[in-house]
Amino acid sequence: MKTPTQTNAIDFDSAKLQRLGFGQPSLVPRRPTTITQLRQQLGLQLQTSLEPERILGVFFREIQRLVPLDALQYRHQASDLRLEFGHRGHHTVSYSLSHEGEHLGELIFRRNQRLVEEELGQLESLLATLLYPMRNALLYRAATRSALRDPLTETGNRIAMDQTLQREIDMARRHLNPLSLLMLDIDHFKVINDTHGHAAGDTVLRAVAAAIKSQLRNVDMVFRFGGEEFLILLSNTGRDAAAMVGERLRQAAQTQDYRADGTRIELTVSLGCSTLLAAESAESLLRRADSALYVAKREGRNRLAMAG
C-alpha cells in the first residue's frame, strides 16, 4: 500500500522572515530588550549571512539595544580583514575572540563614556553569539579567497582579475574616475629558469610579486596574468600618475635581492601601461597594455611604455 504523502510549499517572503526575526532592519526605533531575548534573537539573525561585514554590522546595531556604543572595530590578520562601524570613542574595551584554539579575530568596542561593570558583563555574554557565525564566515572567506588566488605568488588569479577588471571599469564610468592598467613581464625569465632551475624561478616569481605589492596601496589589485606576467589595476589613477607608479615598480623589481645557490640574480622587468578611454571594453584596455608591453620589450626591455 502506498504511504500517503503530503507536499507543502512554504514561501519565506520578507514579511514572514521579518516576523521570524530574520528580516532587514526595521527603520522604527526598537524597544530595549532583556539579555536573554537579545541573545536568542542574535542567535537567529547572525546565522543569516556568511559575510563578516554583515554579521558584525547586525551585531553592532542590535547589541546597542542593551549597551549603547560609539564604535566597533574588528581585525583578523590571517584573513587580512579590518572592519569599522560607527565613529571613534575615547574609551576602549578589546576582546580577542577564539574557539578551541582557533583565533577568530579581535573586537574593540569604543565609547565616549566609560563602560560600567554590568555593561561589560552583558557585552561578554553577547559576544558568545558571534562565535559560530564568525567562524563560518571566516572559513567561507578563506575558501572563496583561495579559489581566486594564485598560490605561488599570493596575488589574484585570472578569475579574480576578470571579475575585478569589469567591476573597476563599471565603477570608473559611474564616478567618472580615471582607471589605468599596468602589464608587467619579467625580462628573459626563461634564462633564469634554464640557468638556476625551475624552483629558483618560482622563488624569483614570488619575490617579484612581493616587490610589486610593497609599492602599492591596494595589494588586492595585483594579479598573475600568465607564467611570468603580472597585471596591476590602478583605480582612480590617470595616465601620468600611472606612469610614475609603473616606473616605481620597474625600479623596485630591479633592486629586489634575488638569490639562487647564494649568488645574486640580476633581473629586470618591462611594463606596458594603458588608461581607460571613454566607452572602452576590458578586452581593448588589456590589448592596449599588451601592445605597449610589446613596444617596451622591442625597444630594449627594462622600461615602461605607454599605450597611445
Ligand SMILES: Nc1nc2c(ncn2[C@@H]2O[C@H](COP(=O)(O)OP(=O)(O)OP(=O)(O)O)[C@@H](O)[C@H]2O)c(=O)[nH]1
Ligand atoms: N619557474 C617557473 N617558470 C615559469 C612559470 N610559468 C612560466 N614559466 C616560464 O617562464 C618562461 C617565459 O619565457 P618567455 O615567454 O620565452 O619569455 P622570457 O624568457 O621572459 O623573455 P622576454 O619576455 O621576451 O623578455 C618560460 O621558460 C616558462 O617555462 C612558473 O610558474 N614557474
